[in-house]
Amino acid sequence: MALLEFIIQNVLTQAAVIIGLIACLGLVLQRKSLNDIVSGTFKTILGFLVLAAGSSVMQSSLAYFGEMFNKAFGLQGLVASIEGINGQAMNELGLGSEIALALAGIFIVNIILARVTPFKYIFLTGQALLWEATLAIVFAWYLGLRGVTLIVSASVVGGAFATFMPAIAQPFVRRITGDDDIALGHFCTLGYIFTAGVSYLTSRIGSKSRSAEDLELPQGLAFLQDTYMAVGCVMIPLYLIIAAVAGPAAAARYAGSTNYMVFAFLQAMQFVVGLYVLLAGVRLLLAEIVPAFQGISMKLVPEAKPALDCPVLFAFAPNSVILGFIFTTLGSIIGMFLTPFLGLPMILPGVMSNFFAGGTAGIFANAMGGRRGVVIGCILHGIFIMIVPALLAPMLLDAGFVNMTVTDVDTAFTGFFFMLIRAIMGLFGM
Numbered sequence: 001m002a003l004l005e006f007i008i009q010n011v012l013t014q015a016a017v018i019i020g021l022i023a024c025l026g027l028v029l030q031r032k033s034l035n036d037i038v039s040g041t042f043k044t045i046l047g048f049l050v051l052a053a054g055s056s057v058m059q060s061s062l063a064y065f066g067e068m069f070n071k072a073f074g075l076q077g078l079v080a081s082i083e084g085i086n087g088q089a090m091n092e093l094g095l096g097s098e099i100a101l102a103l104a105g106i107f108i109v110n111i112i113l114a115r116v117t118p119f120k121y122i123f124l125t126g127q128a129l130l131w132e133a134t135l136a137i138v139f140a141w142y143l144g145l146r147g148v149t150l151i152v153s154a155s156v157v158g159g160a161f162a163t164f165m166p167a168i169a170q171p172f173v174r175r176i177t178g179d180d181d182i183a184l185g186h187f188c189t190l191g192y193i194f195t196a197g198v199s200y201l202t203s204r205i206g207s208k209s210r211s212a213e214d215l216e217l218p219q220g221l222a223f224l225q226d227t228y229m230a231v232g233c234v235m236i237p238l239y240l241i242i243a244a245v246a247g248p249a250a251a252a253r254y255a256g257s258t259n260y261m262v263f264a265f266l267q268a269m270q271f272v273v274g275l276y277v278l279l280a281g282v283r284l285l286l287a288e289i290v291p292a293f294q295g296i297s298m299k300l301v302p303e304a305k306p307a308l309d310c311p312v313l314f315a316f317a318p319n320s321v322i323l324g325f326i327f328t329t330l331g332s333i334i335g336m337f338l339t340p341f342l343g344l345p346m347i348l349p350g351v352m353s354n355f356f357a358g359g360t361a362g363i364f365a366n367a368m369g370g371r372r373g374v375v376i377g378c379i380l381h382g383i384f385i386m387i388v389p390a391l392l393a394p395m396l397l398d399a400g401f402v403n404m405t406v407t408d409v410d411t412a413f414t415g416f417f418f419m420l421i422r423a424i425m426g427l428f429g430m
Contacts, residue, residue: 016052018126020045022306023288026295040292047285051311054278059352061271064254065239066351068264072246080350080389080407086134088401095137102133102154109159114301121166122301125185125309128408132158132187135411139418142399143425157417165189165410166307172196175367176316182286185307187410188357188385192364195381199365199373209370212319212362232272234322239268279315286312310360317363323374324362324381329354331382338383344390345405349382353407357385388412395419 023044027037090096106129114120123129136154145153166183169192173184184192203209243251243264255263289306296304314321332349340346358378365377389405392412396405406412 016045016048019048019124019285019289022122022124022296023292025300026292029295029299030292040288043284044288044292047281047283047288049281051278051281051285051309054274054276054281055311057274057277058271058355059274061267061274062351062355064251064267065242065271067254068239068242068246068250069351070348071250072242080347080353080405082131082134082406082408082411084404085138085396085401085406086131088404089134089138093138093141093400095141098141098151098154099130099133099137101151102137102158103130105151105155106133106136106158106162109155110162111301113159113163114304117163119163119167120301120304121163121170121183121185121307122296122304123162123166123185123307125307128185128187128309129158129162131406131408131411132161132414135406135414136418138399138401139395139415143418143422157414161187161410161414162307166305168193170305172364172367173313176313176363181305182312183305183307184310184313184360186310186357186360187408188310188353188360189410190413191357191381191385191388191409192361194384195361195377196364196368198380199367199369199377201369202373202376203369206372209372212323212366212371212374213317215319228272228276231275231318231322232268234326235271236265236268239264239271275314278311279318282312282315310356313360313363317366320362320366320374321359322362323371324360324365324378325355325358327375327378328358328361328382328385331379331384332358332386333382334379335383335386339386339390342387342390344387345393347386347390347393347405349386350407353385354382357408358382385409392416 020041024037024041027040032040086099090099107123110121110123114122133154136158137150140150140154140157162185165187166185166189169184169189170180172192173182174180240261243260248255248260251260251263254267258266285308289308329349329351332354336346336349358381361378361381362374365373365381369377385407388409389407389412392415393405395415406415
């Protein structure tokens with residue numbers, strides 16, 4: 001039991017280790033030389049950690065931006081934080097072991113389903129699986145399940161989500177990447193499908209909208225064809241405006257002795273640096289994991305595809321990522337003020353989820369409806385990702401989680417699924 005707990009806590013929760021071990025297994029199954037196995041495993045882990053380092057830099061910058069945004073406009077409401085739910089579930093409810101075992105169970109169920117069903121997707125975003133395990137355990141526990149039944153039910157539901165969500169997204173991913181080598185492993189998939197659907201409908205109205213990646217700029221603005229210059233020209237003014245509205249007092253905790261406007265400029269540049277590092281990690285990771293994964297496909301799960309975190313798509317449509325972020329943020333602000341009129345609690349927009357989920361939604365929207373689809377689809381996506389967590393909040397409150405809800409909409413639908421089970425049980429007096 002101690003060995004199992006060690007593996008769960010130190011291996012299965014470390015995405016870089018998981019993806020490295022899977023790459024190693026794939027290379028071994030292909031009977032590669034020791035040199036190729038060591039090199040491929042090392043570069044796979046390195047690529048993932050470079051990606052994670054870039055993501056961490058961006059998240060740090062976005063955390064500052066999010067706090068400045070809330071202070072600038074004096075916003076108050078529920079915080080969408082799956083991390084907070086995870087902490088309370090493990091510490092106050094004592095469900096840490098159950099969540100850890102469910103995480104392992106989800107991975108096992110995912111592999112079994114990939115083997116026996118037509119949905120050949122292995123979900124490799126470890127942190128997303130942890131959040132899915134958390135919500136599945138919390139709501140199964142809320143239904144009164146305990147012990148082995150609790151862990152098995154959470155594992156089966158979570159494993160099904162980990163298998164079917166990449167399958168639902170794959171037709172769009174195939175259109176985005178131009179091939180079928182990778183899949184999307186990110187539990188915001190239903191939001192992406194919603195956005196893609198809206199974008200497709202906009203493409204049926206009026207003349208065809210051109211791709212956001214084909215923006216034609218005047219000669220004097222040709223420098224904006226460079227991804228990082230374009231991102232900087234959007235993010236720097238955005239950070240400076242928010243900092244100016246929030247004022248020096250709001251930035252004091254972050255800026256220290258540095259002038260708050262200078263600090264805002266540097267944070268915007270940090271965001272661009274993070275994006276540069278992230279995309280470098282994506283390129284290195286894909287160059288190693290796809291060939292290594294062929295061994296898994298040939299031996300364990302024929303025709304299996306690795307389902308990876310959303311940044312792996314960013315390099316395919318960088319303009320769409322930025323536009324998706326901007327218009328999802330606009331939509332989330334609209335959604336924030338809309339939810340009280342629907343009798344739901346107000347949810348504060350999450351800047352990090354707006355960037356990663358909004359940027360990915362922008363890629364999906366552009367693939368289906370071009371620039372017009374990105375604008376309309378992502379505004380509605382922002383509203384969607386405000387309403388769904390707001391709908392879940394009363395259920396979480398009933399389960400004992402005060403002033404909290406989730407960010408990833410697929411995990412919210414996990415909660416809805418368990419509540420549907422509860423309603424059905426109630427109909428039969430169970």
